[in-house]
Amino acid sequence: NAGVTQTPKFRILKIGQSMTLQCTQDMNHNYMYWYRQDPGMGLKLIYYSVGAGITDKGEVPNGYNVSRSTTEDFPLRLELAAPSQTSVYFCASSRTEISFWAFFGQGTRLTVV
Amino acid sequence: AQKVTQAQTEISVVEKEDVTLDCVYETRDTTYYLFWYKQPPSGELVFLIRRNSFDEQNEISGRYSWNFQKSTSSFNFTITASQVVDSAVYFCALSEVSGGGADGLTFGKGTHLIIQP
Numbered sequence: 368n369a370g371v372t373q374t375p376k377f378r379i380l381k382i383g384q385s386m387t388l389q390c391t392q393d394m395n396h397n398y399m400y401w402y403r404q405d406p407g408m409g410l411k412l413i414y415y416s417v418g419a420g421i422t423d424k425g426e427v428p429n430g431y432n433v434s435r436s437t438t439e440d441f442p443l444r445l446e447l448a449a450p451s452q453t454s455v456y457f458c459a460s461s462r463t464e465i466s467f468w469a470f471f472g473q474g475t476r477l478t479v480v
Numbered sequence: 481a482q483k484v485t486q487a488q489t490e491i492s493v494v495e496k497e498d499v500t501l502d503c504v505y506e507t508r509d510t511t512y513y514l515f516w517y518k519q520p521p522s523g524e525l526v527f528l529i530r531r532n533s534f535d536e537q538n539e540i541s542g543r544y545s546w547n548f549q550k551s552t553s554s555f556n557f558t559i560t561a562s563q564v565v566d567s568a569v570y571f572c573a574l575s576e577v578s579g580g581g582a583d584g585l586t587f588g589k590g591t592h593l594i595i596q597p
Contacts, residue, residue: 400584402584407489407589407590408589408590409484409571409573409587409588409589409590410571410573410585410587411587412584412585415584425584455523457525459584470527471517471524471525471527473523473524474523474524474525476523
């Protein structure tokens with residue numbers, strides 16, 4: 368069981384560059400989420416999706432975009448990277464019932480310089 | 481709006497001591513879920529426990545125990561006979577049912593637990 372897989376694990380971007388963080392899950396979960404974790408802080412929700420073709424903004428969506436063309440994949444796109452986007456990014460998935468909240472990816476550490 | 485407060489930023493204890501991590505939450509929902517996650521130095525998030533708002537029974541799992549008190553909106557986590565491997569950042573989190581899970585988890589800022597040998 369792969370669970371939730373994120374790539375890459377580490378990335379350094381220059382200001383103004385763009386990139387896509389990949390997230391895929393093999394558990395057929397409808398719900399998928401992107402969080403960011405800043406130093407000394409808890410995780411904050413960027414975007415979420417309740418199923419293929421449906422996405423919505425979380426608490427901190429500015430500077431990001433997502434798409435959900437399949438149940439398995441939920442990529443996060445950074446356009447025009449800024450130093451404020453230096454963070455660790457976590458993708459998560461869950462079954463429809465909110466009680467099953469155990470599946471997080473390994474995280475992607477992004478530095479924007 | 482929901483909120484989770486972990487007032488202890490960092491705790492340092494000597495190995496074999498017991499330690500309690502505090503978590504206080506705010507929510508308007510009557511039905512919600514509370515969680516604890518462990519984040520070791522390697523960075524991944526490890527799920528520890530999930531508790532729904534209707535189940536106030538305390539839970540024990542090995543050296544770990546959780547005390548859920550709705551009257552004080554607290555969900556505290558105790559490690560008995562701590563070990564160096566328990567050193568990590570621990571997060572408490574809340575999920576409200578009214579959102580259907582769609583708005584995800586609200587996390588506290590975490591407590592950095594240091595277990596000294």
